[in-house]
Amino acid sequence: MQTDSIFYRLFKEFPNVFFELIGDASTTASAYNFKSIEVKQTAFRIDGVFIPKRGRDKPIYFIEVQFQQDKQIYSRLISEVNLYLRQNKTKNDWYGVVIYPRKSLDVADTKHYREFFDSGRITRIYLEDLGDAASLPIGIATIKLIIENQKIAKQQAKELIARTKQQGLSKPQQQQLLDLIGTILVYKLPKIKKEELKAMFRKSDLRKTTFYQEVKEEVKEEVKEEVRQEVKEEVEQKVKQSISRLLAIGLTPEQIAQALDTSVEFVRQVVQTRNSGS
Numbered sequence: 001m002q003t004d005s006i007f008y009r010l011f012k013e014f015p016n017v018f019f020e021l022i023g024d025a026s027t028t029a030s031a032y033n034f035k036s037i038e039v040k041q042t043a044f045r046i047d048g049v050f051i052p053k054r055g056r057d058k059p060i061y062f063i064e065v066q067f068q069q070d071k072q073i074y075s076r077l078i079s080e081v082n083l084y085l086r087q088n089k090t091k092n093d094w095y096g097v098v099i100y101p102r103k104s105l106d107v108a109d110t111k112h113y114r115e116f117f118d119s120g121r122i123t124r125i126y127l128e129d130l131g132d133a134a135s136l137p138i139g140i141a142t143i144k145l146i147i148e149n150q151k152i153a154k155q156q157a158k159e160l161i162a163r164t165k166q167q168g169l170s171k172p173q174q175q176q177l178l179d180l181i182g183t184i185l186v187y188k189l190p191k192i193k194k195e196e197l198k199a200m201f202r203k204s205d206l207r208k209t210t211f212y213q214e215v216k217e218e219v220k221e222e223v224k225e226e227v228r229q230e231v232k233e234e235v236e237q238k239v240k241q242s243i244s245r246l247l248a249i250g251l252t253p254e255q256i257a258q259a260l261d262t263s264v265e266f267v268r269q270v271v272q273t274r275n276s277g278s
Helices: 002-013 016-021 073-088 111-118 138-145 150-164 171-188 194-200 203-208 210-248 253-260 264-277
Strands: 032-038 045-052 060-065 094-100 122-126
Touching (some): 002 032, 002 045, 002 060, 002 138, 016 138, 045 073, 060 073, 073 094, 073 122, 111 122, 138 150, 138 171, 150 171, 171 194, 210 253, 210 264
Parallel strands (some): 060 094, 094 122
Antiparallel strands (some): 045 060
């Protein structure tokens, strides 16, 4: 699912956003590596894992991004975590975080796992409850952009783009954040016009973004395909005209096919169409 890849990029490029999201901004994100992990010998894949780089004093964080109803999400998450702990024999403590766009999608029964929730071992975050985007840190506001309706998303994207210039971010970080905002926009608004994107981004920033390059390549391919189709139709039309002329002078379909280096079946189709129209 594309939202998974968006969250993966966000936490990979801006790991501090995750710790802000769980209310632990004091944790130094540089002490962690963020990965997507497939647990061996099963079909389990954990959306994201923050693994401490060294030492046993920091916990591991297991993350699941859930944008649709799934009644098995908690049994699967706990199974994944237990299998990971067994295979890796880690001594670190651990916590689970499940991210939903809205509470209505949280339909899984917690009865068998209530101790995990009561103790705070597993936390659920609903993006709709994060508050007004303008009052949120820019990383969390970018996350909330994913769940906004199209009209609000456009306006918030403009505000976020302006905020990237005011956050004291380095040039590479600014570009990464702009790229992520653009990717979310294109994901939410697949029919957004290039002119609208140009109006939101500075031209120099827009051209550097990955999403813009991808869109540009898609447009190029669409144009190429249209040109190929037009050329094909034009060639077919000329061949049909030639077939008609050669029929008029008495050549057989087999002779015409050989002369024009085409199939006998195609020649006969032209002949049939010509006769039915006459």
